[in-house]
Amino acid sequence: MSALLKLSGLIDRINLLVGKLTMWLVLGAVLISAGNAIVRKVFNMSSNALLEIQWYLFAAVFMLGVGYTLLHNAHVRIDFISSRLSKRTNAIIDVLGIIAFIIPLSLILINLSWPLFYKAYVSGEMSQNAGGLVRWPVYLLMPVGFSILLVQSVSELIKRVAFLAGHRSEPFTFNEEKSEEQKLAEELAREAEQVQLKAK
Template identity: 30%
Template sequence: MLIKIIDGLNEAVGRVVSCVAAIFAVLILFDVVMRYVFHLPTRWGFDVTKQLFGFYFIMLGGYALRHQSHVRVDLLIERLTPTWRRWVEVLGYPIFFFPFAWIFMSKSYEFALRSWKQGETTYGAVQLPVYPLKMAMTVAAVLLFIQGVSEFLKLVLNKEN
């Protein structure tokens, strides 16, 4: 049940966040047309698309892990039997993944909280708030961590996606 809830949450977040790609594609196209066709570049276009891309990239970590789309070093385990490969992955989660994800969660939370308290903004021509993007890092870290729990449970319980 827990596995289905976590997988479903990251699936839903991934599908919703993937729509952001269309939004920033339209914004980039708009900015390019304004700049090169009408010679009226926007002051905000670069900053907004940069923040949207950062949001898009960071928020899809849990979704990517759910679909086994993360970069992996399979050179070491590709020659192992499926059983040995599974056990190497089972050990890899508590040794490598969970400590990394915990540090990512705790440090991104501190980072976001400091930004929120300072009312941090970009330093460009248009001063956009930065703290929403930094808060998204914390949410993304939590989503990645709980998806790691799901993947770990699947390995231990020998369940398929």
């Protein structure tokens, strides 16, 4: 289990780096979008290439950031239910979900998207828009993104199993922190309870 936890730690570090680098793509997309809008309004010029690179960057943020999201336990959950369950029960649900859904889905989508990328790469497929971009880089995001998800899901599986076996105190690497608004709401609720108790 020690070797598997080291592997999990390595995967986590890689996806942490990929996630942080991916955040810069958001800035790139915003700057290109703003620049494109300014050029269009001021000089009455437009570029399909600049428009398409925005879409590429937007797609890259989601596809390359998926492992980072899973690492931070920030994926969609039914919080109303999961918050009422124990860590152990949630870990068991996660193990079943990873094995039954995430890993098979990732493998299927890698298998389906790789030929799409390869065909576009070999043929040199271009955008149908005038001055548009070559298509294979955006197609490559699909198998790469699902590979990232697959590898991170293996890391999460290792951590959940290690937690269930008593080798870790927590099932997650990062626990979701409460926002300032949530903390304030909880504090106000506690104060309201104290006022009610004093009134009685």
